[in-house]
Amino acid sequence: MNPTIIIADDHPLVLKGLHDFLIEKEFNVLASAKNGKEALTLIKAHNPDIAILDIKMPFYTGLEIAEKCKKDQLSTKIVLITFEKDEKTYYDAKALGIYGYVLKEFALVEIENCISSVLKDTPYFSPELLKFLELHELPKHFESLTNHEKGIVKLISQNKTGVEIADLLAISPRTVEKHKSNIIKKLKLESKQNSLLIWAKENSNLFDS
Structure with missing residues (x-):
C-alpha cells in the first residue's frame, strides 16, 4: 500500500528536501505546508494516512496539531521531525499517541524506516533520541x-x-x-x-x- 502523506515544515529547504526525497521514493505526497495552520487545514481536508510535521512551526506546533487531531478523532498518524532531543517533548509525544519522532539530522536516513514502521502500526522513535533519553530515563513507577x-x-x-x-x-x-x-x-x-x-x-x- 502506498500511503497518502502530508508534510509540514517552516524551513523551505527542509520542506523541499523532504518532499523531493519522498517523491523520489515514490511515496504519495498529497501536499506540503509551511506552518501549523496550513498543516491542520490540509489534514482535515485530505485525512492522509500520515502527517510528517516539524515540531516548532508558526501558529501551531506539531504537538498542538497532534492534540487537535486526537480531539477530533482523526485517523491520520502523526510523525514529528525535530532537532529537539528533549525529554518533555518526547513524553508529551508519547502521551498523545504520536507514531513517530525523527531527529532532523537523520530524517532522510530514517524517514523510510519510520513510514514502514508506522504502516505496520508500530511507533518509530529515532534510535539516537532513545539513546540520548536512556541517560535520563526515569526509573519505573x-x-x-x-x-x-x-x-x-x-x-x-x-x-x-x-x-x-x-x-x-x-x-x-x-x-x-x-x-x-x-x-x-x-x-x-x-x-x-x-x-x-x-x-x-x-x-x-x-x-x-
Whole structure:
C-alpha cells in the first residue's frame, strides 16, 4: 500500500528536501505546508494516512496539531521531525499517541524506516533520541509517587532515620513507616530490609534539584 502523506515544515529547504526525497521514493505526497495552520487545514481536508510535521512551526506546533487531531478523532498518524532531543517533548509525544519522532539530522536516513514502521502500526522513535533519553530515563513507577512521598524518599537517600524524617515533616514516626510501606508497594520493591534505602541511594540523582 502506498500511503497518502502530508508534510509540514517552516524551513523551505527542509520542506523541499523532504518532499523531493519522498517523491523520489515514490511515496504519495498529497501536499506540503509551511506552518501549523496550513498543516491542520490540509489534514482535515485530505485525512492522509500520515502527517510528517516539524515540531516548532508558526501558529501551531506539531504537538498542538497532534492534540487537535486526537480531539477530533482523526485517523491520520502523526510523525514529528525535530532537532529537539528533549525529554518533555518526547513524553508529551508519547502521551498523545504520536507514531513517530525523527531527529532532523537523520530524517532522510530514517524517514523510510519510520513510514514502514508506522504502516505496520508500530511507533518509530529515532534510535539516537532513545539513546540520548536512556541517560535520563526515569526509573519505573517513580511517577506514581506523590510529591510528599518523593520528599520522603529524598530524605531517606540522605540517610535520615524514620524518627528524623518524622521530626522534619512534623508527622509521627508511625506515619513515616506507613508512607514507607506505601512507597515500597508503589515502586514494586522486594519487601526485604533496606530495599527502599538501596533504591533511594541508587536514584539520589533524581532529587538533586
